[in-house]
Amino acid sequence: MMAEKVRAAFVVARRDFTAVIFSKTFLLFLLGPLFPIVIGVMAGSIGAQVQKDLDRPEIGVAMEGVQGQALIAARNAMADRMAGGVPDFVELKRLVPGERFDGRAALRQGPDRLAAVVTGTLEHPVLTGTPERVDMWQGIVSTFAARARETHPGTFPAVQAEVVATSADQTRNGQVATAQAGQTLLFLLTMLLAGMVLSNLVEEKSNKIIEVLAAAIPMDSLFLGKLFAMLAFSLVGIAVWGMAGGVLVLSGARHLPLLATPAVGWAVFLLLGFLYFAMAYLLLGSVFLTIGGMASTVREVQTLSMPVTMMQLMVFFFASYALAHPGSAIEWSAVVFPLSSPFAMLARAAQGPALWPHLVALAWQGAWVLAIVRMGARLFRRNVMKSGGARKGGRLFSRLFARVATKREAPVTNAY
Amino acid sequence: MRMELGEWPVAGNEVDASGVELAIEARGLVKRFDGFTAVDGVDISVPKGAIYGILGPNGAGKTTTLRMLLGIIDPDAGYRRVLGCDHPTDAARRIGYLPEERGLYPAMKATEAIAFLASLRGVPLKEGRRRGRELLEAHGLGYAADRTIRQLSKGMAQQVQLLGTLVHDPDLVVFDEPFSGLDALNQGKLERMMRGLAERGKTVIFSTHVIAHAERLCDQVAIIAGGKVPFAGPVDVARDRLAPQVRLETRAQDGPWRAALPADARHEGAFWYFTLPASGVEPLLRALIEGDAGILSLSIERAGLHDAFVAIAGEAAARALEQDKEEERRR
Numbered sequence: 001m002m003a004e005k006v007r008a009a010f011v012v013a014r015r016d017f018t019a020v021i022f023s024k025t026f027l028l029f030l031l032g033p034l035f036p037i038v039i040g041v042m043a044g045s046i047g048a049q050v051q052k053d054l055d056r057p058e059i060g061v062a063m064e065g066v067q068g069q070a071l072i073a074a075r076n077a078m079a080d081r082m083a084g085g086v087p088d089f090v091e092l093k094r095l096v097p098g099e100r101f102d103g104r105a106a107l108r109q110g111p112d113r114l115a116a117v118v119t120g121t122l123e124h125p126v127l128t129g130t131p132e133r134v135d136m137w138q139g140i141v142s143t144f145a146a147r148a149r150e151t152h153p154g155t156f157p158a159v160q161a162e163v164v165a166t167s168a169d170q171t172r173n174g175q176v177a178t179a180q181a182g183q184t185l186l187f188l189l190t191m192l193l194a195g196m197v198l199s200n201l202v203e204e205k206s207n208k209i210i211e212v213l214a215a216a217i218p219m220d221s222l223f224l225g226k227l228f229a230m231l232a233f234s235l236v237g238i239a240v241w242g243m244a245g246g247v248l249v250l251s252g253a254r255h256l257p258l259l260a261t262p263a264v265g266w267a268v269f270l271l272l273g274f275l276y277f278a279m280a281y282l283l284l285g286s287v288f289l290t291i292g293g294m295a296s297t298v299r300e301v302q303t304l305s306m307p308v309t310m311m312q313l314m315v316f317f318f319a320s321y322a323l324a325h326p327g328s329a330i331e332w333s334a335v336v337f338p339l340s341s342p343f344a345m346l347a348r349a350a351q352g353p354a355l356w357p358h359l360v361a362l363a364w365q366g367a368w369v370l371a372i373v374r375m376g377a378r379l380f381r382r383n384v385m386k387s388g389g390a391r392k393g394g395r396l397f398s399r400l401f402a403r404v405a406t407k408r409e410a411p412v413t414n415a416y
Numbered sequence: 417m418r419m420e421l422g423e424w425p426v427a428g429n430e431v432d433a434s435g436v437e438l439a440i441e442a443r444g445l446v447k448r449f450d451g452f453t454a455v456d457g458v459d460i461s462v463p464k465g466a467i468y469g470i471l472g473p474n475g476a477g478k479t480t481t482l483r484m485l486l487g488i489i490d491p492d493a494g495y496r497r498v499l500g501c502d503h504p505t506d507a508a509r510r511i512g513y514l515p516e517e518r519g520l521y522p523a524m525k526a527t528e529a530i531a532f533l534a535s536l537r538g539v540p541l542k543e544g545r546r547r548g549r550e551l552l553e554a555h556g557l558g559y560a561a562d563r564t565i566r567q568l569s570k571g572m573a574q575q576v577q578l579l580g581t582l583v584h585d586p587d588l589v590v591f592d593e594p595f596s597g598l599d600a601l602n603q604g605k606l607e608r609m610m611r612g613l614a615e616r617g618k619t620v621i622f623s624t625h626v627i628a629h630a631e632r633l634c635d636q637v638a639i640i641a642g643g644k645v646p647f648a649g650p651v652d653v654a655r656d657r658l659a660p661q662v663r664l665e666t667r668a669q670d671g672p673w674r675a676a677l678p679a680d681a682r683h684e685g686a687f688w689y690f691t692l693p694a695s696g697v698e699p700l701l702r703a704l705i706e707g708d709a710g711i712l713s714l715s716i717e718r719a720g721l722h723d724a725f726v727a728i729a730g731e732a733a734a735r736a737l738e739q740d741k742e743e744e745r746r747r
Contacts, residue, residue, distance in 0.1 A: 203521075208517040208518060209519045209520060209521060211515040212513065212515060212519075212533065212536070213536065214488045215486045215488050215508070215511070215513040216508055216513070216533075216537055217508070218505060381488070381489060382489075
């Protein structure tokens, strides 16, 4: 009796083992450990790169004649020998005798990385900046000024502090933090919700209702209908979580970190956040729906979940990396590439006040949603509606890449 | 069904050479799947109000042909016009379709399932619910209206889907292997329903691998094998492809009358079998009487659809048809 049980178990095990081991999806399983490693490395390096880019403040110099140049030369000569990070010194303006320079105005309007301004003379330097920056850099400005005054290198001049409430650098850092927070939230929501679309068409296929739907309505409508239903479902979820979060914020607001006001203002930022969530969801959802549409079983959907999640992460990392390089080719790539576009554009909303790029981006992303849905519907129609009844036996990869023809129809089963 | 037709878009009607109005006209339909030609130059003309059968073994291309006619898939070559529309999906609201693999959402109530299928074909949901209840009542399933599909037996669920196929009162109803999986009683009910639809002026097209269904129901058939349609037309014309067979029984075993028998005459048991000569049976009768053969019985049998199928599609296709029937019986 026991031997018979073992024999039967062996028969089942042998079938399952060969079915899995000789499937192409097994490759994905083998590649599985690679994904977390790649993601970990990417996350680490991108995070470090972003932080490095953000923590490279500049001190602007505006002094009479060659004094500014001398101060910068002193900084360059000593920086390597000093502990900790020494900010870059850049000459903002070479002043003529008697000319005055408004350090406060420069900090308000200056380049993004401008964190403080040194004016005055090498004997009486004036450091303008936020209180933290002034406290941090008074010493090094005095040291460099002493070095620059070649006649009295051992005498450290007193640095006069001019404190301002904010600076271009601080605003930028704050807005970058807002952009990061917005991107992260957007990513978490799409990751949480868009993945559900993967298994969405499996229901129709297992219920055998797919052919009735395909005969009655265009496949594009089926795909779009499913996407919008899932989007609406997600928005309900977000509304509930938002309300719960609102209650938490109201009850403990003092303990929450305050984010800097985004460049477009909070109202527009939130509106854009909503629109970009919808677009990110529809874009990722349409890709997932296409991929998931090729799967016939829950097991296939599970196999797909890992690479799909990794793909989401890649897109997020790409957009995160681009965030720290506004205006660069990499940021433009993130803006143009449809899947990362919503993330990159939300970061732009936090960092730049222009609104028209958002209208263009939303139209661009919307066009891509339609294009992907159309392509997915065609792929689905071509591969799934191939023979008598929805295909059951074919491999996922074969369906995705359409290499297998079914010559003999499968036996009929009704799925009520 | 007691329901009114909706307002359908006006479309031009196709007419064949003999002036018959066509519900479907397809010419040279071709469908290839990765190098395999599933359907190879199919021509079909389905008259309005007819019951039309697509007859062939599994794998012959029946489902693919129906899917092309319905617009579920597009042909690689060829042309089709359905209810006056160049693209079948433009006429989707006037078409009902029961696929070979049947299924509904298990969590839906019967009425909701019918209303959902109706709404796919353009009937407002509220109206679909009303019609659904009405149809369920009319077919003795009123008690199941609020039960979910998963609570119904398989036969009942199939009936619900059938009602959902007809709820929008379509002008053209397409059934893919409608009799498979049904017991004899329900097969009879379905045959009556199909005849009823045709009597009300609806066009019915169905695929089958069972010749008896096609022979009993169809005005016209398309015989399909290996993706090709060697014959499409009235069932009588298909049967007339074979000359009638004569069966003769005589008292006398031999005599000069035997010279009057056609060259293909063969003697099996007590009977002579031969193809009815082109000149008819009268000269033979004369010879039998004059030769005192003593005619015990003489019958002229018109060829059945099965024989016509064998003659038109070939022995291999006929064998495949029998295998399919056998397989279904086993299932």
